Amino acid sequence: MADLGAGEAGLYTITLRPVGGTVACGPEETVLAAILRAGASVMFGCRGGGCGTCKMRVTSGQIEHGRCSAAVLLEEEKKCGWFLSCQARALSDLTIELSAANKYRVLRSWWRLSLLDS
Amino acid sequence: MPYRISRLGLVEIRSLDLDRDLDYYLNVLGLQLTAREGKTAYLKGWDERHAYSFALTESDRAGMVRMAFRTVDPEDLDYYEKRLKDFGIKYDIIPEDYRRGRALRFTAPSGHTVELYNEMDYTGNVLPTVNPGPWPEGLRGIAPPRLDHTLVTAPEPGKAIEFFQTVLEFRLSEMLVAPDGTIVAAWLWQRPAPHDIAIVPGKAGGFHHAAFVVDSADALFRAADILAMHKARIDYGPGRHGITRGTTIYFFDPSGNRLETFGGYTAYQMDPDSRAIRWTQDQIGPAVFYYSQELNETFLSVYT
Numbered sequence: 126m127a128d129l130g131a132g133e134a135g136l137y138t139i140t141l142r143p144v145g146g147t148v149a150c151g152p153e154e155t156v157l158a159a160i161l162r163a164g165a166s167v168m169f170g171c172r173g174g175g176c177g178t179c180k181m182r183v184t185s186g187q188i189e190h191g192r193c194s195a196a197v198l199l200e201e202e203k204k205c206g207w208f209l210s211c212q213a214r215a216l217s218d219l220t221i222e223l224s225a226a227n228k229y230r231v232l233r234s235w236w237r238l239s240l241l242d243s
Numbered sequence: 244m245p246y247r248i249s250r251l252g253l254v255e256i257r258s259l260d261l262d263r264d265l266d267y268y269l270n271v272l273g274l275q276l277t278a279r280e281g282k283t284a285y286l287k288g289w290d291e292r293h294a295y296s297f298a299l300t301e302s303d304r305a306g307m308v309r310m311a312f313r314t315v316d317p318e319d320l321d322y323y324e325k326r327l328k329d330f331g332i333k334y335d336i337i338p339e340d341y342r343r344g345r346a347l348r349f350t351a352p353s354g355h356t357v358e359l360y361n362e363m364d365y366t367g368n369v370l371p372t373v374n375p376g377p378w379p380e381g382l383r384g385i386a387p388p389r390l391d392h393t394l395v396t397a398p399e400p401g402k403a404i405e406f407f408q409t410v411l412e413f414r415l416s417e418m419l420v421a422p423d424g425t426i427v428a429a430w431l432w433q434r435p436a437p438h439d440i441a442i443v444p445g446k447a448g449g450f451h452h453a454a455f456v457v458d459s460a461d462a463l464f465r466a467a468d469i470l471a472m473h474k475a476r477i478d479y480g481p482g483r484h485g486i487t488r489g490t491t492i493y494f495f496d497p498s499g500n501r502l503e504t505f506g507g508y509t510a511y512q513m514d515p516d517s518r519a520i521r522w523t524q525d526q527i528g529p530a531v532f533y534y535s536q537e538l539n540e541t542f543l544s545v546y547t
Contacts, residue, residue, distance in 0.1 A: 194303070
């Protein structure tokens with residue numbers, strides 16, 4: 126499994142479930158930016174907190190939501206762990222439960238990265 | 244049928260952070276600021292002669308507040324008021340708005356707030372009205388001369404398209420047609436250009452994009468350079484649409500609203516006798532993105 130920079134000083138570790146693999150996230154970057162930087166493909170759209178395409182769910186850890194449209198990220202959703210990954214920043218290590226579509230994309234990304242290593 | 248709507252006169256969009264987004268609209272897109280009044284900024288392209296064509300209002304969400312069309316003559320507003328009554332469409336009369344006269348406001352079947360108006364302060368463009376040069380120096384950003392069109396989403400696009408055709412007397416320039424013959428999406432005009440408004444399937448009241456004019460291939464690539472230099476979020480392009488033939492860059496403002504630089508210089512001129520061009524649904528790829536010949540993932544799913 127890919128472990129891209131996770132565990133380095135000053136970085137939080139994002140664990141992507143259920144595919145396995147971890148991604149390092151700096152304090153200044155969004156969760157989406159960290160995941161994309163690690164080479165994992167996940168769904169996103171406007172990257173402005175407006176469209177809701179990049180919505181994900183955190184099952185452990187703390188995030189700061191950033192500026193998100195109340196039309197696509199409801200207060201009730203926030204209470205259940207949903208967040209917009211293009212705006213959110215990690216405040217601790219995170220565990221993210223991927224949607225079925227994102228799970229497939231991340232698995233495919235890890236497979237592509239493994240081709241570069243071999 | 245005489246034409247009674249001169250242009251898409253105003254698009255108002257929501258901003259999650261007006262200070263941040265206004266900086267983007269002034270320095271990256273390069274619109275002219277008419278005024279900032281409380282939570283709303285009024286803007287326009289440098290070649291537009293009325294007070295404003297674009298408004299940005301701070302909100303807790305992104306997306307469209309309203310679109311407004313300017314009638315050719317004051318009497319055309321009365322004409323449309325009678326038409327709204329005849330068709331049983333509920334409307335409000337808005338006596339005045341910022342630097343604008345009376346307007347009719349109603350909700351289209353697509354869920355969008357639509358206004359018709361005639362009077363808005365005539366401020367002139369940024370050039371002198373006597374012996375002007377061809378373009379102003381010292382513009383910032385992409386600096387489009389004017390707003391061109393908007394594209395919005397509708398849960399039942401057929402109903403919305405029919406409303407714009409029958410009640411507001413827009414004409415079809417192009418349409419995307421399903422195998423059973425139903426119109427899935429349409430490009431509609433009154434001004435003699437490929438479209439003032441287009442409607443595609445999606446949620447009620449959805450805002451797909453507002454388009455500003457770039458008037459040459461040089462301007463198109465310069466716009467792409469500026470977006471990339473500012474690390475703006477380009478969604479697609481530079482490219483070309485099969486529908487309208489216009490060149491395009493789709494990109495997002497910082498709140499996630501999609502904008503377009505539209506190159507109508509490559510498009511055709513409409514004639515009152517122009518008849519609609521038909522695209523079959525299996526050719527939606529080249530219809531929308533002519534060069535890549537396939538839809539990207541975001542075109543039908545990402546909007547505000």
